[in-house]
Amino acid sequence: MAKGLTYMATAAPGLEDIVVSEILSKFPGAWIQAQMRGRVLFVTNHPWKDLLSLRCMDNLYLHAAWLKIGRHRADLPDLTDKIAHLILPEFPCIANAGRKAKDIVNAIRSGRHTFSRFEAAAAALEGLTKGHGYAPGTAEDHDLHFRLDIMEQDALFSLKLTDAAFRFRGHRQFSPAALRPSVAHALVWLSEPKDHDVFLDPFCGSGTIPIERAAYPAVSITGGDISPSAVETARQNAPEGVEIRLLDACNLKDISSGSVTSIVTNLPWGKQIAKNQDIEVLYCKFLAEACRVLAPSGQAILLTDRHGILTKASRTAGMKCRALYTISLHGMLPTIYLITH
DSSP states (O other): OOOOEEEEEEOSTTOHHHHHHHHHHHSTTOEEEEEETTEEEEEEOSOGGGGGGOOSOSEEEEEEEEEEOOSSGGGHHHHHHHHHTOOOOOOHHHHHHOTTOEEEEEEEEESOOSSOHHHHHHHHHHHHHHHHOOEEOOSSSOSEEEEEEEETTEEEEEEEOSOHHHHTTTTOOOOTTOOOHHHHHHHHHHTOOOTTOEEEETTOTTTHHHHHHTTSOOSEEEEEESOHHHHHHHHHHOOTTEEEEEOOTTOOTTSOTTOEEEEEEEOSOGGGSOTTOOHHHHHHHHHHHHHHHEEEEEEEEEEESOHHHHHHHHHHHTOEEEEEEEOOBTTBOOEEEEEEO
């Protein structure tokens, strides 16, 4: 059996456990080395391109090294020296790039330091240039993209394996309040997709959640929205097998009672809420309809930051509401909820 390599999957902070679940489910034999805020390190001997089937992550990196780093600007030459003498992993894209590869380094820093993340990135780039013969590249023109995660006095050095299109599943059209596909997929993954699912997203916007659900078999996958322009965009985005309809989530009159096994949706919250919109009334009407259309064993996975309103609406509808994960999105802290009969 081939020796395993260590990879890093990045995701929205709060989704780490969901990323771990997907890794262990899709790649038996993989083991989790570490979990940090927005990052999961794991070891596997599966071909790295197979790992691109992991859809709850934003990006995939090859782990190169753990390094110790001082807190002061005067310690940066030591970082340069460590990276200059670093033995990079044997990996196809490193070998193919060759000694004259153009590279860039992005740094992320947490903790108390007297240097900026840009200074740390420059020190790491200098080490790659001095010790490995690489030439500095640009964001638009480079062969290798390295990442330096600095956490207090530890630094994680990695090579990015996914391109810009991976995080957004290509160049689809997104509505202003749309979830990233990776976050949408995390909601889908929590719904435990099954072949016999009758799936519904009644606030589908540009269609990200039903599109992510289409990664797994189902009896039917339906997305709906009350906005004609959102429905038109979602129809342009959706693959074959995903039905997009003009729907009022508070009046699902065309959907039979007890016919839906799984609802996954991003409820209106935060910037999605219009000035004069009564969110409490909206949630109460929607939960009443969700209670009606869901099969007795069905469930809903919902994302919102309106905890009090959602729990009250659930009680009114006679549904059980359980908070699962609170995540960080654009400086806000919405929670993923499980709703059942």
